[in-house]
Amino acid sequence: MRRTNRLYAWLLLCLFLILGQPVIAREKKERPPVDVRELIMGHLKDTYEWHFFTIGEKDIVLPLPVIVRSRERGWFVFMSSRLEEQPEYKGFYYASGGISDGKIVERNSAGKEVRPFDISITKDVLALFVACGLMIWLVLSTAAWYKKRNARGTEDEVPAGFKGFLELFIMDVHDNIIKKCIGKDYRRYAPYLLTAFFFIFFNNVLGLIPIFPEGANLTGNIAVTLVLALFTFIAVNVFGNKAYWKDILWPEVPLFLKAPLPIMPVIEFFGILTKPMALTIRLFANIFAGHCIILALTSLIFLTVAMGPVISGSMTVVSVLFSIFMLCLELLVAYIQSYVFTMLSAVFIGMSCQEHHGEKKAKIIE
Numbered sequence: 242m243r244r245t246n247r248l249y250a251w252l253l254l255c256l257f258l259i260l261g262q263p264v265i266a267r268e269k270k271e272r273p274p275v276d277v278r279e280l281i282m283g284h285l286k287d288t289y290e291w292h293f294f295t296i297g298e299k300d301i302v303l304p305l306p307v308i309v310r311s312r313e314r315g316w317f318v319f320m321s322s323r324l325e326e327q328p329e330y331k332g333f334y335y336a337s338g339g340i341s342d343g344k345i346v347e348r349n350s351a352g353k354e355v356r357p358f359d360i361s362i363t364k365d366v367l368a369l370f371v372a373c374g375l376m377i378w379l380v381l382s383t384a385a386w387y388k389k390r391n392a393r394g395t396e397d398e399v400p401a402g403f404k405g406f407l408e409l410f411i412m413d414v415h416d417n418i419i420k421k422c423i424g425k426d427y428r429r430y431a432p433y434l435l436t437a438f439f440f441i442f443f444n445n446v447l448g449l450i451p452i453f454p455e456g457a458n459l460t461g462n463i464a465v466t467l468v469l470a471l472f473t474f475i476a477v478n479v480f481g482n483k484a485y486w487k488d489i490l491w492p493e494v495p496l497f498l499k500a501p502l503p504i505m506p507v508i509e510f511f512g513i514l515t516k517p518m519a520l521t522i523r524l525f526a527n528i529f530a531g532h533c534i535i536l537a538l539t540s541l542i543f544l545t546v547a548m549g550p551v552i553s554g555s556m557t558v559v560s561v562l563f564s565i566f567m568l569c570l571e572l573l574v575a576y577i578q579s580y581v582f583t584m585l586s587a588v589f590i591g592m593s594c595q596e597h598h599g600e601k602k603a604k605i606i607e
Contacts, residue, residue: 280543281536285458285529286343287365289321293453303453305367309333310358311347321361333357365465368457372444380439383407414438414583422587426594430476430587437469438583445528445575449568460578461529463521470517473586478513481593489513516589520582527578531571538564 283292291303304322311317314332323330324345336346336354345361346354383404390398400408419434420427444465447455459465489509491499498505541560545553 280540281533284536285461285532287363287462288343289324289345289361289363291364291367291453305362305364307333307345307361308359309345309361312355312357313349317357365457365459365462367454368444368447368459369465371454372440372447372459375447376439376443379403379407410439410442411435414580418580418584419587422584423591423594429480430590433472433476434583434587434590437472437586438579441469441524441582442575442579445578446572448528448532449571449575458529458532460524461532463525466521466525467517469524469582470520473520473589474513474517476586477516477589477593480590482595484595485593516585520585523585524578524582527574531567531574535564535567535571538567 289305289307291305293301293303295301302325304320304325306318307321307324308318309316311332317331317333319330324333324335328334332347333345334347336342336344336356341354341356344356345359346356349355383400386400386404399405414435415431418438419431423430441460444459448458448460450456489512490506492505492509494505538560542553542557545556548556
């Protein structure tokens, strides 16, 4: 019986090796090698269409509205499929290379390639609308449940299901991050910080779902993380108290470090700028890198398909297992990055709101 099993195993191995040879030859002749860099960047970058999959040589995509304003010719609205049917439509075309690579550009009267004012509904913009709509619906449905509970006079009733899970998240962020990091003036900033936490968390999680309308690399887009960091920058510097600005413009250091050369004020001023930069790059780099790793592991399937069924099959199993592991890890990263961004924002805001030591002593004496 064992000898028969061994014979079957050897026959199967020989069959795989024999069938693998023609596949290698056909793949080399008929299909170009897989460009992993293009595959990864094509998924991560923002585009004017939503690519679903490819059947043969045909791409199945959802064209999105292009809304641009030419500096010389005014507004234009059309679908992105127009630029796929022909290389140029109404003077607009996709730029190839340079800083505007993949973006819609035009040529002005002087023949120079310029970018129009572009407010198109791109892939990331559509994902942003979907994520915001979903977040608003979840938060308002939870708020409606509390309103009905108060109307019934059953204040001790506890929400169940997803509403209870959402309440757990809200109270954890509110009590353990915002309240502790900011202090007594925390209520003023709680709405923004709670919104920032759930916006980042929702988009981090939705970016891991490879089903339309999810799967976009929204929080891995540096423009999105920069805007979030700018909101924190405004909250810190516009609403900072006098003690905060005194520590920046005239810190408590030896006089020769402040005058005649303002060495410490200049260093403190650069510190103001590095805080939003740190928030921007931290969130962007972690989410972007996570997507890159998952896509690179998935690309192993396509890279080894020309090596025959044995190698390709084994590497497919390895790729799937590692991809599942990375997806589980990215779920943890999705929460951690939301937590870190909110915590650092709360810490920066709390530092700008805390009272000066002299003011504290004066209040104690009074």
